[in-house]
Amino acid sequence: MAELLAGTVATLDVSHKAPFGYFLTDGSQEVLLHENDVTGKLNENEKVTVFLYQDHQGRIAATMTIPEIRLGTFVWVTAVSLQKKYGVFVDIGISKDILLSKDDLPDEWIYWPQPGDRLYCSLKFDPKNRLFAQLADESVINTLAVDAPGELRNxxxxxxxxxxxxxxxxxxxxxxxxxxxxxxEITGTIRVGQAIQCRVIAVKDEGTLNLSMRPRSYELIDQNVEKIVLYMNSRDGAMPYWDKSLPEDIKERFAISKGDFKKALGQLMKEGKLYQKDGWSYLKESKDH
Structure with a gap:
């Protein structure tokens, strides 16, 4: 008879009741179905279909909650906790979370999934026969993919x-x-499993996309305008910066390039909201410095 394996579904007989659940058997092996994993009342010799996993001691245990994930079957799972020493634990739909080993994650933990991030995973055994989550590789992701239409650009x-x-x-x-x-085209630090919003900058012939997380030029100008106006309002509508200020001074104050600073000032002047005088910029509704 085949050995009972964690990560698989089996139909077993109820052997006997225990103080903390039921023992199930395939005729040669017994596994514990803990009372927390039972749905409904069971009788001796009744057949029950269960999912097998390893408990915290590494023993085969059973649950009547049948997740979609299996050995060799990939599904979306959710990260629930990050342990720098071990990796990331994921929720596969049963009472015990499964570890995605740090060996299968980027070297630096800042790129690891955070709680709530989604990962496309299967199950696997490590060399010590312990059950782990397994991240989908490129070939598996390709089985999900569909060709992108050209009209997605922008x-x-x-x-x-x-x-x-x-x-x-x-x-x-x-x-x-x-x-x-x-x-x-990436803004900030992104991590495996993170949900992001981006825009399409190219649709390639093979049906894949080139993407950007950076704002469109007009969105960037709007953001910089808002940043400058907020700063000026905090100073009664005046600031000691104008379009001839040094790039390093602008970078230090606003964390933007001089080119982007000038575009934002230009937008404000075009809208009649700002003027410049003697190295200073003023909002129109403010008094001269």
Missing amino acids: KDIQATVYRLLLDGAHVLTEDGYIGFIHTS
């Missing part, structure tokens, strides 16, 4: 990061399109 899109590379990140969109974000 559209906003939701995606999940599934792989980090030295030059960027691979993502899968909500509609099943595979996308790539180059490091130059």
Whole structure:
């Protein structure tokens, strides 16, 4: 008779009741079905279909909650906790969370999934025969993918990061399109499993997408205008910066380039909201310095 394996579904007989659940058997092995994993009342010799997993002591245990995930079957799971020493624990739909080993994650934990992030995973055994979660590789993700239509260019899109590379990140969109974000188009630090919003900058011939997390130029100008006006309002509508200020001074104060600063000032002047005089900028409704 085949050995009972964690990560599989089996139909077993109820052997006998125990103070903390039931023991199930296939005729040669017994496994515990803990009372927390029981749905309904069971009788001796009744057949019950269960999912097998390893308890905290590494013993085979059973649950009547049957998750979709299996050995060799990939599904979306949710990260629930990060343990720097071990990796990330994921919720597969049963009472015990399963570990995604740090050996299968980026070297730096800041790129690891955070609680709530989603991962496309299966189950596997490590060399010591312990059950672990297994991240989908490129070949598995490709089985989910569909070709992206050309009209997506410049559209906003939701995606999940599934792989980090030295030059960027691979993502899968909500509609099943595979996308790539180059490091130059990434804002902030992104991590495996993170849900992000980005925009399509190119639809490639093979049906994949080039994406960007950076705002469109007009959105960037609007953001910088807001930043400048907020600063000026905190100073009664005046600031000692104008379009001839030094780039390093602008960078230090506003964390933007001089080019972006000038575009924002230009927008404010075009709208008649700002003027410049003697190295200062003033909002129109303010008094001269």
